Amino acid sequence: MICVTLETLTFDRLLLIEFHPLFSGGAAPLVESISVLKGAPMKPTTRSLLASGALTAVAALALTACGGSTAPAESTSSPAQESEAAASSATLTVWVDANRAPVLTEAAKSFEESSGVAVDLVTKDFSKIQEDFLRQVPTGKGPDITIGAHDWLGNLVNNGVVQPVELGETAGDFQQVAVDAMSYDGKSYGVPYSTENLALLRNTDLAPEAPADYEQMIAAGEESGAEFPFLVQVSETGDPFHLYPFQASFGAPVFGTDANGAYNAADLALGNAGGLEFASWLAEQGEEGNLRTSIDADIAKEKFVSGDSPFLITGPWNVEAAQEAGIELAIDPIPSAGGEPAQPFVGVQGFFVSSKTENLLAATEFLTNYIGTEQVQTKLYEVGNRPPANNAAFEAAKDDETIAAFGEVGENGVPMPNVPEMAAVWEFWGVAEADIISGKADPAERWEQMAGDIEAAIGK
Amino acid sequence: MTMTTRQAPGAKHTARQRTAERFARQAGTGAGALLAKIALLAVLDATAVFAVFTALVRDSILIAVVTGVLTLVINVVYFKRGWLPAKYLIPGTVFLLVFQVFVIGYTGYIAFTNYGSGHNSDKDDAVMSLLQATQQRVPDSAGVPARILADGDDLALLVEREGQLLWGTSESPLAPADPAELEGYTELGFADLLARQQEVTSLRVALSEDPAEGSLRTTDGRTAYPYTSTLIWDEAADTMTDTSTGTVYSDTGVGAFTAANGQQLMPGWSINVGFDNFTRAVSDPSIRTSLLSVTAWTFIFAFLSVATSFFLGLFLAIVFNDQRMRGRKIYRVLSILPYAFPAFLGGLVWAGMLNRDFGFVNQMLFGGTSIPWLTDPWLAKFSVLWVNLWLGFPYMFLVCTGALQSIPEELSEAAKLDGAGPLAIFRLIKLPLLLVSVAPLLISSFAFNFNNFNVIYMLTEGGPRLETSGLNVGATDILISMVYKVAFVGAQRDYGLASAFSIIIFVVVAIIGIISFKQTKALEDLN
Numbered sequence: 001m002i003c004v005t006l007e008t009l010t011f012d013r014l015l016l017i018e019f020h021p022l023f024s025g026g027a028a029p030l031v032e033s034i035s036v037l038k039g040a041p042m043k044p045t046t047r048s049l050l051a052s053g054a055l056t057a058v059a060a061l062a063l064t065a066c067g068g069s070t071a072p073a074e075s076t077s078s079p080a081q082e083s084e085a086a087a088s089s090a091t092l093t094v095w096v097d098a099n100r101a102p103v104l105t106e107a108a109k110s111f112e113e114s115s116g117v118a119v120d121l122v123t124k125d126f127s128k129i130q131e132d133f134l135r136q137v138p139t140g141k142g143p144d145i146t147i148g149a150h151d152w153l154g155n156l157v158n159n160g161v162v163q164p165v166e167l168g169e170t171a172g173d174f175q176q177v178a179v180d181a182m183s184y185d186g187k188s189y190g191v192p193y194s195t196e197n198l199a200l201l202r203n204t205d206l207a208p209e210a211p212a213d214y215e216q217m218i219a220a221g222e223e224s225g226a227e228f229p230f231l232v233q234v235s236e237t238g239d240p241f242h243l244y245p246f247q248a249s250f251g252a253p254v255f256g257t258d259a260n261g262a263y264n265a266a267d268l269a270l271g272n273a274g275g276l277e278f279a280s281w282l283a284e285q286g287e288e289g290n291l292r293t294s295i296d297a298d299i300a301k302e303k304f305v306s307g308d309s310p311f312l313i314t315g316p317w318n319v320e321a322a323q324e325a326g327i328e329l330a331i332d333p334i335p336s337a338g339g340e341p342a343q344p345f346v347g348v349q350g351f352f353v354s355s356k357t358e359n360l361l362a363a364t365e366f367l368t369n370y371i372g373t374e375q376v377q378t379k380l381y382e383v384g385n386r387p388p389a390n391n392a393a394f395e396a397a398k399d400d401e402t403i404a405a406f407g408e409v410g411e412n413g414v415p416m417p418n419v420p421e422m423a424a425v426w427e428f429w430g431v432a433e434a435d436i437i438s439g440k441a442d443p444a445e446r447w448e449q450m451a452g453d454i455e456a457a458i459g460k
Numbered sequence: 461m462t463m464t465t466r467q468a469p470g471a472k473h474t475a476r477q478r479t480a481e482r483f484a485r486q487a488g489t490g491a492g493a494l495l496a497k498i499a500l501l502a503v504l505d506a507t508a509v510f511a512v513f514t515a516l517v518r519d520s521i522l523i524a525v526v527t528g529v530l531t532l533v534i535n536v537v538y539f540k541r542g543w544l545p546a547k548y549l550i551p552g553t554v555f556l557l558v559f560q561v562f563v564i565g566y567t568g569y570i571a572f573t574n575y576g577s578g579h580n581s582d583k584d585d586a587v588m589s590l591l592q593a594t595q596q597r598v599p600d601s602a603g604v605p606a607r608i609l610a611d612g613d614d615l616a617l618l619v620e621r622e623g624q625l626l627w628g629t630s631e632s633p634l635a636p637a638d639p640a641e642l643e644g645y646t647e648l649g650f651a652d653l654l655a656r657q658q659e660v661t662s663l664r665v666a667l668s669e670d671p672a673e674g675s676l677r678t679t680d681g682r683t684a685y686p687y688t689s690t691l692i693w694d695e696a697a698d699t700m701t702d703t704s705t706g707t708v709y710s711d712t713g714v715g716a717f718t719a720a721n722g723q724q725l726m727p728g729w730s731i732n733v734g735f736d737n738f739t740r741a742v743s744d745p746s747i748r749t750s751l752l753s754v755t756a757w758t759f760i761f762a763f764l765s766v767a768t769s770f771f772l773g774l775f776l777a778i779v780f781n782d783q784r785m786r787g788r789k790i791y792r793v794l795s796i797l798p799y800a801f802p803a804f805l806g807g808l809v810w811a812g813m814l815n816r817d818f819g820f821v822n823q824m825l826f827g828g829t830s831i832p833w834l835t836d837p838w839l840a841k842f843s844v845l846w847v848n849l850w851l852g853f854p855y856m857f858l859v860c861t862g863a864l865q866s867i868p869e870e871l872s873e874a875a876k877l878d879g880a881g882p883l884a885i886f887r888l889i890k891l892p893l894l895l896v897s898v899a900p901l902l903i904s905s906f907a908f909n910f911n912n913f914n915v916i917y918m919l920t921e922g923g924p925r926l927e928t929s930g931l932n933v934g935a936t937d938i939l940i941s942m943v944y945k946v947a948f949v950g951a952q953r954d955y956g957l958a959s960a961f962s963i964i965i966f967v968v969v970a971i972i973g974i975i976s977f978k979q980t981k982a983l984e985d986l987n
Binding site for chain 1: 588596726925
């Protein structure tokens, strides 16, 4: 599947790519999510039809249990249990993508039974949700709750379409990185359900040992005799999302962080000395042919799947294709190029509450006591194949080696910045990287120009 | 449509015609046709009534009125005898109004607003959202178990803190609960909470007389948390005050609460900005330079696309029209093939074939060189034109073949007798006659290519990006793809500016259309 970088995709382009014979190798994957926000890198995934089919049965078994088990420990009993009279006419409208709709149907049914609140699930294309939500909430016709990605948050808050959600005591049930990602300006705006991040996929036939650093990886790659020592998608417009771990290993995060670990948009760290080192490293690697702008997501995946490279830096969405091709996979941390840990960005998916909902109480109840629970999160994990945000569900999901390995890499990652200023960064970041890799521009000069452009765009 | 449609209006009626008409009337308009008419109009009316009610329920008076009036007009026109032209024109006119006039009007309206990121709703929404977002839970505060009590319309919050029962309402701050005071209050069950959830979730009970200490609020009806709020909305003064810094933000008419130092609170709201978007398009240097270069390229692209595909199509049409050529049918079918290929798919396939390191073109045709077909500004322009030629020539080929075949052979034969060579015949006889029928198509083809979003976006996405431009535009961007990028790409969506660009495009295309159709009138005189 493609991972089209930055500079947008139109809906129809997206649609086409999915069906495009030239680009889909083997099983046709589905683009599952796109951060529409200034072409933040999208996270395509493959999904197993089998899993979604089998799921309904499992979900039915498990969800019967999730009604009353989560009342707060305090004196009041769960109101959900008290209400037998389903007198309320409240209906919660929830936007959800097609993959997750079957799981939520079960959760919605059990919520409906215990609370009397009807849940109307509206299936939408994930890639269109942000745009539609931004436009429809102000008209009053938007949903009460929507599924979404955490990096939309800055934009959603800036447009006043979401409101804070009180996770209360349940905040401790989630992975810290997920809760942080769903927070903006110190307030939590949603209930996370899964995380995803990049890692290093290794073909163990070609490279039996996990590389300790970048040099070792290249050496092992060259030794293996494969066409490419390692693969990462770059594409003509650059792919800063996939290159970020290397950048981080040079000590050049995008933004500095404040005392609470929240990103501080005023402190652009991209252009620091580490960033310049990273830029010259990019130029070097481009010259040696280790990084190529002509390698886009499809080509990277295809070449790895066909055994032309022992290493591929990618996310969980490409695991299935590699396994289907019979490749013996190991999932390792991304090797450091600059000495410091190569931290990938962690993307978090979750649910947001509309600022104009008339059903805040029902929405909060549904999110914190149904969606946030281990049972539902486990179900969501089974269709999405991403590490669940709920700690207990995550522990349980670790039985799957792939999930455990990706999760482990993700635990050392950093949340992808969700501040709206990030959009300005995406706009200039990738093109500059592509220019440097392809040797079109002097690395230091181009990198400094980029940092200047970003600063100017943020300051506007 | 009934018998009236069979009548030629204004015809002089001879006796014979009248008889014929009577027969026609009897044959064509039985009760069946009338019933069908009534049934169709009934369905339409029922739908319209439903639509009017829905619109009224949602307070959309304008939509209700427009729907009502349109339905009334349709009914009158179709039930009235005569008025034949109106019967024909009404459906088209309605669709024209809905799909063209309304859309253009709405785009025009948006062009005069600052609708876009951070300004996507009205002021009430912005105020509401700001006040919602300013609710900050007191750091590290613990939640307290809470119950909601009600006495008629009054709500009270009963909480248990450190073993002590406390209560309060929106007027009275939290105080120890006295059973006597609680008399008359009943506890709300979950169903009651749901029924009154807006009241419940907006209930705030101050922790003490000092508002700075914050207030208790519950969003689930079970646990209350202390919140503080740093923004205070003064409705009378129309200001927002940040209590933590003391900054006063007021509505200065820019569509957001703005502090004296120019700092704005987001979200703002959408306002009418007059001609701002248009003046920005021409006065903001970064926008103006991109707009100018993109406009120039749009004209070049549209003109060259039409010219190249027309001449290639014409050339092939002439060649394949020659009786002496063998296998003409096969050639014709082959040349029409690209036409059967959807343009966006064609763009994507070509994008793959033109990939620098892995594409078919470089690998197979150029022996593995790395020609940057899509990433060098000039080559990208060439590639876009090339692919558009590939997509566009079959259409021109078809059109020219048809037009050529309709030119009587006698004309060329007569010319031949007069001693004209083949080139002269083509230049002086065939081409002018051809242009009579093809010129309007060339104009519409120009207008189409002027807005040919598919080819550009599928092939290069407008890239490679122009380094010097302040807007996100590239070397192959045409106006329409630039509008798309301004409106739908990036975080700073600016629907207002994009609409202003759209209006500019509309005007340009309209002017070109008018001028060129006037010109083609001259060609028609040839006939």
